[in-house]
Amino acid sequence: MSHLRIDRPGLSTTIQDLGRPGRQRYGVPVSGALDPLALRLANALVGNPAGTAALEILALGPTLTVEAPSVRVALVGSEVGLKIDGTAIPAGRSVTVPQGARISVGGFTDAASCILAVEGGFALAPAMGSLSTYARGGFGGFEGRALKAGDLVPLAEATATAGPERKSGQIDYGDGPIRVVLGPQESWFEPAAIERFFAEPYTVTAEADRMGMRLEGAKLAHARGFNIVSDGIAPGHIQVPGTGQPIILLADRQTVGGYPKIGAVIGADLPRLGRMRPGETLRFARIEVAEAEAARRAQEAAFMALVQAIGPVVMVPTTEQLLSQNLIDGVVSA
Amino acid sequence: MTVPAPKFLAAGDAALVVEYGEIIDAALIDAVQQLDRRLGAACLPGVLETVPTFRSLMVHYDPLATTRAELIAAIQALDAGAPAAALAPGRRWVLPTCYEPAFAPDLADVAAATGLAPDAVTATHAANRFTVAVVGFLPGCPFLAEMPAAFDLPRRTAPRTRVPTGSVAVAQRLSVIYPTESPGGWHLIGNCPVPLFDAGWDPPALLAPADAVRFRPVDAAEHARILAAAQNGEYDPHRECLDEKDPA
Secondary structure (H helix, E strand, O other): OOEEEEEEOOOEEEEEOOOOOOOHHHOOOOOOOOOHHHHHHHHHHOOOOOOOOEEEEEOEOOEEEEEOOEEEEEEEOOOOOEEEOOEEEOOOEEEEEEOOOEEEOOEOOOOOEEEEEEOOOEOOOOEOOEOOOEOOOOEOOEOOEOOOOOOEEEEOOOOOOOOOOEEOOOOOOOOOOEEEEEOOOHHHEOHHHHHHHHHOOEEEEEEEOOOEEEEEEOOOOEOOOOOOOOEEOOOOEEEOOOOOOOEEEOOOOOOEEOOOEEEEEOHHHHHHHHOOOOOOEEOEEEOOHHHHHHHHHHHHHHHHHHHHOOEEOOOOOOHHHHHHOOOOOOOOOO | OOOOOOEEEEEOEOEEEEEOOOOOOHHHHHHHHHHHHHHHHHOOOOEEEEEEOOOEEEEEEOOOOOOHHHHHHHHHHHHOOOOHHHOOOOOEEEEEEEOOHHHOOOHHHHHHHHOOOHHHHHHHHHHOOEEEEEEOOOOOOEEEEOOOHHHOOOOOOOOEEEEOOOEEEEEOOEEEEOOOOEEEOOEEEEEOOOOOEOOOOOOOEOOOOOOEEEEEEOOHHHHHHHHHHHHOOOOOHHHHEOOOOOOO
């Protein structure tokens, strides 16, 4: 069986796909990649279906050894790129790595997470229809946990297929304030608190993980207390506990909760949010649901155009290589 | 109580909340579960899943396949449709539970708060007919409604960092069974040895919203036997379901 051997796991490297919707009524979180656009693009680069499971890497990447005749990989989401036995390979393109070579991803600060996809994905049994790791529950991915040194992660394809390497342009994550739809508990806040929420900057604190990110900024005063009878939680929901400081709920969010939710980050801005690191500052802007739906459709169209535009890596051979191949003998005279 | 017409509240651009009220009440729970069954039967385009809670139904949808406006119109049309009573109700369960002191560290506190004798607390819980209102907090964790008004207790002021697996607890006129060890702030009055969640099951949780549950008191020896059998894979928890009796 072909494997990737984990020499060093990095800070937190887990297997993630697009998540396991459909079982929230049983209390099972959806999980999935924090940056689903990076997952889909990395998969496209190695020729996989968009939702194939890949490695999600947080802040500091792993070192892996290829225990297969070869494997094709691509890193998307951070410009940190890959090192293959020390040779730098930029992000946003595929590369085929030979047996015994070491793939390493260093520390990065341009995003909180990035994705390393492998051609064919992993030969692991899904839990409830998904390979996404939910570490709190101990299921999904590789033994329900983040990877550790010594793990042998089985590859679904014995070897890389023939064919050119492929590269893509950059994902447009958008910029400007993070857009939020109010609700369902906006009436639990003082009107002045809602004004402050959209007027003041917030900083991502160190208490940020796959479940959610705790923010620090203008304190939001509740008008009706901070204990509601629990109701459902949506992706990007912003709950405000008694501290008055908002918590944005991300991929591993619980399915129901009992704190008032002032609003939810729109789908088009969730990938950008999932990339934010502790210490970064953000601002919120209020929009309506119909605008959010339009923004999501526009983002999807732009993303599909980016995937369509994926093309072969144009090799720019060195003079030495050309001469050795005897293609242009005598032409290059300089 | 009379259930008012639901409100459609925003929850981002991939979910909407159909809210019947803001409190825990049997009539609201029933309204939510009826809508859940209607939506489940209707298979509306773009709906990914629904999550019933005490007082509202969360409808998760794919915003690339439908819109909030379309979905609200479709749900309003449903609400006027066939009565949900015709659709399959939940299943009935009788769960063995040991109420002996080793499993009931908070029994004395609950007795003091409710004004009941400790035996009466246990007897009231064991005689109560519960409905699974919500499965959440932990995967497979059932929130059971509803106990008499005397059990409208706040959570413990000092939550426990480790509540043992299977703990049966009460607060806020509800009861809960912890499917796995977890932090928790409810009052522990017993322990149920029946496994409630397994990522390898389909569905992964034993209990589902709208299921009916009551508890059957067992002694520590029977509790230990069930627990050991469950750990050895020799115990099928579906034997505790009145609607799934093996015909053999």
